[in-house]
Amino acid sequence: METSTENTAPVKLTAKDFTSDQEVKWCPGCGDYSILKQVQTVLPDMGGDREKYVFVSGIGCSSRFPYYMATYGMHSIHGRAPAIATGVKAANPELNVWVVTGDGDLLSIGGNHFIHVMRRNPNIKLMMFNNEIYGLTKGQYSPTSSKGIVTKSTPYGSIDEPFNPAELALGAKTSFFARTIDRDPKHMQAVIHRANKHHGTAFVEVYQNCPVFNDGVFFIFTEKETKKEECLFIEHGKPLVFGQTENKGIKLDGLKPVIVELGNGVSKDDLWIHDEEDKTKAFMLARFADLSKDSETHFPRPFGVFFREDRPCIDEDMAKQIETIQAKKGRTSLNKILSGEKTWTIV
Amino acid sequence: METILDSTPQRTTIIKETDSVVVRFSGDSGDGMQLTGMQFTDTSAFLGQDISTFPEFPAEIRAPAGTLAGVSGFQVHFGSKEIYTPGDMYDVLVVMNSAALKSDLPRLRKGGIIVANVAGFDSKNLKLAGYPEGAKSPLEDGTLENYQVYKIDVTKHTKDALKDSGLGMKEVDRCKNMFVLGVLFWMFDKSMEYTIKNLQEKFGKKPELLNANLIALKSGWNYGDNTEIFTTRYKISAAKLPAGVYRNISGNQGLAIGLIAAAEKAGVPLFLGSYPITPASDVLHELSKYKANGVKTFQAEDEIAAICSAIGAAYTGSLGVTTTSGPGMALKAEAMGLAVIFEIPLLICDIQRGGPSTGLPTKTEQADLLMAMHGRHGEAPLPIVAAATPADCFDAVYEAVRIALEHMTPVIFLSDGYIANGAEPWRFPTEDQLPPINLKFTTTPNSENGKFLPYKRDDRGVRPWVKPGTKGLEHRIGGLEKQNETGNVSYDSKNHELMVKLRAEKIEKIADSIPLAKPDSGKDKAKVLVLGWGSTYGAIKTAVLELLDEGVVDVAHVHLRHMNPFPKNLGQILHGYDKVLIPEMNTGQLRQLIRAKYLVPAEGFSKVQGMPFTTEEIKEKITELHNSK
Numbered sequence: 004m005e006t007s008t009e010n011t012a013p014v015k016l017t018a019k020d021f022t023s024d025q026e027v028k029w030c031p032g033c034g035d036y037s038i039l040k041q042v043q044t045v046l047p048d049m050g051g052d053r054e055k056y057v058f059v060s061g062i063g064c065s066s067r068f069p070y071y072m073a074t075y076g077m078h079s080i081h082g083r084a085p086a087i088a089t090g091v092k093a094a095n096p097e098l099n100v101w102v103v104t105g106d107g108d109l110l111s112i113g114g115n116h117f118i119h120v121m122r123r124n125p126n127i128k129l130m131m132f133n134n135e136i137y138g139l140t141k142g143q144y145s146p147t148s149s150k151g152i153v154t155k156s157t158p159y160g161s162i163d164e165p166f167n168p169a170e171l172a173l174g175a176k177t178s179f180f181a182r183t184i185d186r187d188p189k190h191m192q193a194v195i196h197r198a199n200k201h202h203g204t205a206f207v208e209v210y211q212n213c214p215v216f217n218d219g220v221f222f223i224f225t226e227k228e229t230k231k232e233e234c235l236f237i238e239h240g241k242p243l244v245f246g247q248t249e250n251k252g253i254k255l256d257g258l259k260p261v262i263v264e265l266g267n268g269v270s271k272d273d274l275w276i277h278d279e280e281d282k283t284k285a286f287m288l289a290r291f292a293d294l295s296k297d298s299e300t301h302f303p304r305p306f307g308v309f310f311r312e313d314r315p316c317i318d319e320d321m322a323k324q325i326e327t328i329q330a331k332k333g334r335t336s337l338n339k340i341l342s343g344e345k346t347w348t349i350v
Numbered sequence: 351m352e353t354i355l356d357s358t359p360q361r362t363t364i365i366k367e368t369d370s371v372v373v374r375f376s377g378d379s380g381d382g383m384q385l386t387g388m389q390f391t392d393t394s395a396f397l398g399q400d401i402s403t404f405p406e407f408p409a410e411i412r413a414p415a416g417t418l419a420g421v422s423g424f425q426v427h428f429g430s431k432e433i434y435t436p437g438d439m440y441d442v443l444v445v446m447n448s449a450a451l452k453s454d455l456p457r458l459r460k461g462g463i464i465v466a467n468v469a470g471f472d473s474k475n476l477k478l479a480g481y482p483e484g485a486k487s488p489l490e491d492g493t494l495e496n497y498q499v500y501k502i503d504v505t506k507h508t509k510d511a512l513k514d515s516g517l518g519m520k521e522v523d524r525c526k527n528m529f530v531l532g533v534l535f536w537m538f539d540k541s542m543e544y545t546i547k548n549l550q551e552k553f554g555k556k557p558e559l560l561n562a563n564l565i566a567l568k569s570g571w572n573y574g575d576n577t578e579i580f581t582t583r584y585k586i587s588a589a590k591l592p593a594g595v596y597r598n599i600s601g602n603q604g605l606a607i608g609l610i611a612a613a614e615k616a617g618v619p620l621f622l623g624s625y626p627i628t629p630a631s632d633v634l635h636e637l638s639k640y641k642a643n644g645v646k647t648f649q650a651e652d653e654i655a656a657i658c659s660a661i662g663a664a665y666t667g668s669l670g671v672t673t674t675s676g677p678g679m680a681l682k683a684e685a686m687g688l689a690v691i692f693e694i695p696l697l698i699c700d701i702q703r704g705g706p707s708t709g710l711p712t713k714t715e716q717a718d719l720l721m722a723m724h725g726r727h728g729e730a731p732l733p734i735v736a737a738a739t740p741a742d743c744f745d746a747v748y749e750a751v752r753i754a755l756e757h758m759t760p761v762i763f764l765s766d767g768y769i770a771n772g773a774e775p776w777r778f779p780t781e782d783q784l785p786p787i788n789l790k791f792t793t794t795p796n797s798e799n800g801k802f803l804p805y806k807r808d809d810r811g812v813r814p815w816v817k818p819g820t821k822g823l824e825h826r827i828g829g830l831e832k833q834n835e836t837g838n839v840s841y842d843s844k845n846h847e848l849m850v851k852l853r854a855e856k857i858e859k860i861a862d863s864i865p866l867a868k869p870d871s872g873k874d875k876a877k878v879l880v881l882g883w884g885s886t887y888g889a890i891k892t893a894v895l896e897l898l899d900e901g902v903v904d905v906a907h908v909h910l911r912h913m914n915p916f917p918k919n920l921g922q923i924l925h926g927y928d929k930v931l932i933p934e935m936n937t938g939q940l941r942q943l944i945r946a947k948y949l950v951p952a953e954g955f956s957k958v959q960g961m962p963f964t965t966e967e968i969k970e971k972i973t974e975l976h977n978s979k
């Protein structure tokens with residue numbers, strides 16, 4: 004008799020197992036390729052079976068993502084992915100639900116669902132590819148485009164004040180906010196890991212270059228010459244250090260962040276130590292993006308996990324409430340539901 | 351039949367036997383008229399009478415007290431014969447103030463009874479109701495000389511009865527509806543037992559309020575019994591309804607438990623994603639109570655999120671449902687299109703109200719039929735099922751769920767404010783009497799080469815339903831046009847045309863599983879056919895039965911439940927009649943569909959007043975058409 008060796012040891016999945024047979028159709032050089040690759044690379048490490056994953060997207064370049072994943076997936080309608088994902092997760096909390104969206108999809112047409120998914124905190128992962136432009140509709144400004152940007156719909160410059168996604172998410176009570184960037188694969192992988200581990204809605208903003216319609220908006224954060232001066236990689240429990248030779252830091256002067264040169268009596272111990280659980284400071288980190296526009300208070304852009312907290316998730320609470328009430332009241336039989344409380348008989 | 355009941359030396363009370371009566375309770379929103387009407391209705395039902403009710407709410411939540419905008423009414427038609435409508439005109443009108451009289455007098459039949467709370471007719475109330483300064487009360491100025499008017503100072507009597515109750519002015523005032531109910535119970539010789547039991551349940555924990563309500567109720571009864579103002583009491587026997595066990599049910603209740611029943615029979619969890627909207631919110635309220643049965647309800651941030659969450663739940667293998675009214679339907683249109691191209695089961699319940707826009711939120715209308723039929727971009731057909739009566743909401747939604755689950759399609763269920771809030775006795779089924787819903791999730795690949803093809807269809811054109819979590823069948827679905835069978839994105843023009851055709855055929859084939867049309871009353875062939883749909887059922891049925899009874903007009907009635915696809919034999923049926931009349935609470939939407947599809951010159955009869963048809967209106971129209979050349 005032959006012994007079957009099937010199903011004895013779990014076979015370690017690889018990135019290939021998460022790759023569908025569909026040809027990827029983003030423009031050459033698009034930042035989305037890197038994001039897809041990083042997700043496919045880290046998913047096998049995160050445990051869980053392939054069939055337990057559901058990727059939900061809306062509309063836009065980023066939203067083609069589910070077609071390229073060899074998991075379950077839904078490419079839905081513009082802006083509504085968070086609402087659909089909430090339904091998926093609430094109906095079956097066992098699934099690993101990921102939303103893939105863009106700045107236009109999530110913050111413009113899907114703005115309402117965005118803030119509500121944050122406050123309800125279903126245990127899902129939400130990645131927003133922020134390229135500060137509408138790509139799929141061929142180059143109109145988005146709710147994260149800088150004021151003044153010249154696009155097809157703003158030939159004389161945009162007059163719209165952009166959103167600050169981090170600030171918006173924190174204001175809407177996100178339980179996790181992190182920022183990463185397409186051209187730093189290692190960092191992105193680490194952030195995705197953290198997001199996956201988080202219990203609750205994990206919101207990850209990925210700066211993504213759109214070479215066709217908004218090329219280079221994030222180059223200062225990726226090019227050798229500027230990267231070290233412009234990026235601030237934050238880590239829990241570590242001081243806020245940046246600069247060409249890690250020669251600068253950020254200190255708190257009361258409630259005011261100030262940039263200091265290290266040395267000359269200023270040591271790392273004097274710096275602001277990052278605390279992921281401090282929401283007030285997370286708001287300050289979120290503000291860096293806006294402060295940076297002003298040359299006098301130019302701040303580096305923070306990357307990493309700004310904030311996380313453990314708080315109840317709607318999908319779990321929904322299931323728990325049902326369990327509690329079931330335990331207390333017991334199921335009502337269908338016959339009892341049909342008859343209701345008060346009946347009468349006609350003979 | 352009249353009998354002298356009570357012939358004490360002082361007075362003579364006549365007992366009149368009659369087969370049906372319409373009573374309208376009308377007052378300010380704060381007067382508790384809905385509750386009073388419901389107690390009166392339930393008591394009638396328990397006495398074995400057939401009933402039909404029509405609650406009418408003011409559109410404003412807190413319209414100024416005493417004004418016309420604040421009038422809230424509850425109409426109940428009860429009798430010893432079969433009752434199909436809440437009645438065209440009232441026999442008895444109970445008014446708590448002058449605004450109520452002003453608003454409802456036009457529909458009191460000549461010679462009818464008015465029971466008026468005189469305290470609601472002082473100069474302040476007259477002014478609030480819009481009577482000119484210094485005008486005499488209509489109770490005194492002769493306008494009501496064609497009616498029997500009973501003037502009772504309900505406010506004062508209630509106060510007197512409760513002077514020792516220890517309750518504050520406001521609470522005492524709140525009891526006056528029970529006084530009125532007591533008077534009406536006396537008048538119709540109905541037992542107070544049921545209401546007493548109900549009050550005990552309701553106020554069990556507040557003995558002083560219970561006591562006050564009981565005193566007010568009994569004082570009302572005693573008032574009827576002791577004073578000499580009433581000369582007549584009415585007696586209505588039990589109706590000869592089919593034997594069985596009954597309960598009282600409103601349309602929205604029927605809808606809610608129909609969903610629970612269908613989900614349980616199909617063996618899938620029930621998920622409702624909904625956003626509050628009149629007159630559909632009650633379904634959300636009702637289903638939220640059934641947590642112990644595993645029902646998940648989700649009050650979404652908006653109408654779009656409501657349907658989208660239901661789509662998400664449906665994707666996981668739940669019965670996904672969303673409930674709404676016209677304005678919400680408009681917002682859900684894009685997501686409905688998504689469900690059409692996904693080809694997943696979903697139920698969209700539209701409790702219609704007057705439109706367009708906010709329109710008449712608390713009034714009824716049937717003007718969403720064409721939106722249900724066509725209100726999506728692209729070729730996006732889906733089945734439509736419409737309920738005819740409050741109890742029929744149960745059967746119709748059960749059928750709608752069956753179609754959605756068995757045919758993998760979103761289905762629109764149409765009801766309206768009239769039957770959603772109205773109630774009638776219902777000989778409810780038991781679990782094993784419910785028809786089966788056949789449903790199977792796919793768990794293994796469906797092609798020879800071991801691949802899974804999400805859009806490979808069976809002979810009904812139905813694709814497989816796979817729950818995420820099923821190993822080996824991972825696949826993606828999306829809103830982009832998909833290649834036949836594989837479901838992969840395809841921009842091929844011929845493929846698109848094929849997919850449009852396949853989706854349409856799938857809906858057409860549902861006609862194989864629905865009952866053929868047949869006359870509800872009347873014969874297969876006649877001079878006039880009245881073709882109805884939805885909540886016009888009661889008025890049409892009563893009109894046609896009365897005409898058939900009179901024997902002068904050659905008429906029949908066919909009522910549609912399946913609005914898309916239509917029953918297969920509908921064309922043939924229509925051709926059996928010389929003339930087709932389609933009464934609708936819109937400007938002719940079904941008529942348009944019928945004319946276009948069957949090329950019959952159907953006549954329309956339209957009413958868009960936020961009010962249901964009266965039997966009289968329909969009778970007149972039928973007769974007119976019957977007698978025209």
Ligand code: SF4
Nearest residue numbers: 029030033064138213
């Ligand atoms: S338009 Fe821009 S964002 Fe879209 S795929 Fe092309 S490069 Fe990427």
